[in-house]
Amino acid sequence: MLSTATKIAIIGAGGKTTLLGLLSENKRAHRVLLTTTTHIRPVHPPQSDRLYLSPEPDELCAALSFPGITCAGTMHEDQKLSSLSRELLTLAEHYADYIIYEADGARRMPLKLHSETEPVILPNTAHCVIVAGLSALGKPLSEYVHRYALRPEWADTPDRPIDFEIIAACVLDAVRASNMPTDRLTILLNQADTCTQPCDTLVQTLTAQGLRCEVVSLQKNGLPNFLANL
Secondary structure (H helix, E strand, O other), X not given: OOOOOEEEEEEEOOOHHHHHHHHHHHOXXXXXEEEEOOEEOOOOOOOOOEEEEOOOHHHHHHHOOOOEEEEEEEEOOOOOEEOOOHHHHHHHHHHOOEEXXXXXXXXXXXXXXXXXXXXXXXXXXOEEEEEEEHHHOOOEHHHHEEOHHHXXXXXXXXXXXXXHHHXXXXXXXXXXXXXXXXXXXXEEEEOHHHOOOOOHHHHHHHHOOOOEEEEOOHHHHOOOHHXXXX
């Protein structure tokens, strides 16, 4: 059986959970697997149509035989879902139309740097959306950038206020870590409703790298139209 699923990864910080829900809802008329390769909180009905905690192969196949959002993962001890097994993910590729998954963690901070083991991008992922939270602007590094100490110069100045240069560095770190070609990446500078400064310079910095970059407010305005066609 040939694989049919279009895989969309979401990484970064500052709106991933919101985007995961919006993208899944947009594809709800199709067979959608909403999952993770790291950890997420279970998405219960009515936000999903079906929730499976550590499903058996036949359960997952049956769930993905019908349109709607199937949230599934392996139950973790902290009440979060971790990644399905490779066997189940391979099965899902044959039954789902879309696999929409979160591929890293940020401890609920609006920005992050990536360790050597993340993000966990599935093979043949069609597109990766990188999210960065503008609400971090002006806030101290140590409190608003997950794993900020991975950059020694930041580790030495934990109280440094976050500026556009730092946000750009976090985004470009995600681009590097994703190991995806730029034409299969989209950058969302989210939480625009919290930002009182123009983002033109930041957008220019990122677009100069050949990246598609959009300033959005997912909570306020919902899914941008251009993402509906992924």
